[in-house]
Amino acid sequence: MAIALWQIRNHPKGLYILFFVEMWERFSYYGMRALLVLYLTKHFLFTQDAAYGLYGAYTTLVYILPVIGGFLADRYLGQRRAVAIGAALLVIGHGLMAVEGDPVAAGQTPDLAVLNIFYLALAFIILGVGFLKANISAMVGQLYPKTDLRRDGAFTLFYVGINSGSFIGALWCGFLGETYGWNYGFGLAGVGMLAGLIVFLWGKALLQGAGELADEAKVRAIRVAGMSPQVLIYLGTAGMLLLVWWLVRDQGTVAAVLWPVMAVTYAYILYRAVATLTPHERDRIFAALILISLQVLFWALFEQAGSSLNIYTDQQVDRTVFGAELPASVFQSLNAFYIIYLGPLFAALWIFLAKRGLEPTAPQKFGLGIVQLGLGFLVLVWGAASGTNLTPVVFIFLIYLLHTTGELFVSPVGLSAMTRLSPGHMVGLIMGAWFLASGAGNMVASQIAQATGSGELEEAYDPELVMEVYSRIGWIAVAVGIGLVLVSPLINRLMHLNTLKDDAMP
């Protein structure tokens, strides 16, 4: 992280602010998430099934709402105000999580009032992420002119902030929550988010106008039923809070909601692109939608980490490192650890290559990233077949390494591309669609994990089936990645990078 901060010196000061705010937001998000399933099963005595169901509904909703948050910010709020609202909702949500009541005794049901406060806390967090996540990413892009060579590097550093937050959050909140009491862990997540909110409000001047509405006066003049858009949004937020509060309990409904929301989002973006944009702007939106769609594939494979790969590490890997046997969960932090150390190198590498005109284009980076993702699986399959009964731990280090370098080729690069490809008045929406697609990827990831049989009882666990699935998805990823590199000139043409200069800059 120190190297990352040192590198930020070559960037606008606003990046410091956004780096820290997003770091604290992810600290609270991943800190709380690390405890959630444990809390449900050990404190409220949920069954495993019910706990996973709720966890799935929660993590899916968290990535659905940014589309709405992005849309509202583009049209009525501006990203800066939306981030501030999101951060405040998150402080409330994490604060409410600290209300835990008495532990449920065996055979008893949880106190309904406490349980309802807990669901309300989740709803506040989901709405908070909805207002914040896409919009803060959009703001990073607004700190740079469209043709600035530092853009991909800036997003890579921002991504280091994300992962620093998730790494320390899971560690500290997880430790406090499990050792001293759940409410300490959740409470710390709330304190972290409060720190983020304070930094954000304090740093307003350094943001140099990023995230402000271009036509504030026009929006101020709008009245619907005598009310301003802002008042309507606050009322709508209260209504949404109740809806999400209800939805969060019902995994089936959430799963059923995701794909229609995706379809409506794509249709609306296409409509806006075709009906309201110039031909070059429209083509760029087409390119953005292609990159967004690839996200589904990327996260569906990448997110085996927490599920099937985690269980494989637990059951089939010789986890001895320097003479000590490590628990499988420790390997969950490898990804963030690699990002914190490799991210600054990648940020410097992109800038180094860009200055020499050698930087791969975004679609090429995507293709190469997806190839690395596939190679990660294939390396593990090869390692597992290498003879001994248990798979040597070095292959777990290797798969996470390749998945992390793949992620650095895709995720920050994609955030950067979204801000470059969308016109200023659509950037929140496009960024929201980006996260929505990653939410869909997570949903498909759980289906792939089920196909590996990882949800089965321990006795029925079949490592060969896991390797069969990994081998298949590994080859698919390599093929799609190579295909993408081959067609990248076509996507590139849609981007019209040569005319980007003409676009209005904040």
Ligand code: GLN
């Ligand atoms: N791990 C990253 C984050 O939390 C990426 C998430 C995503 O795009 N789904 O921001």
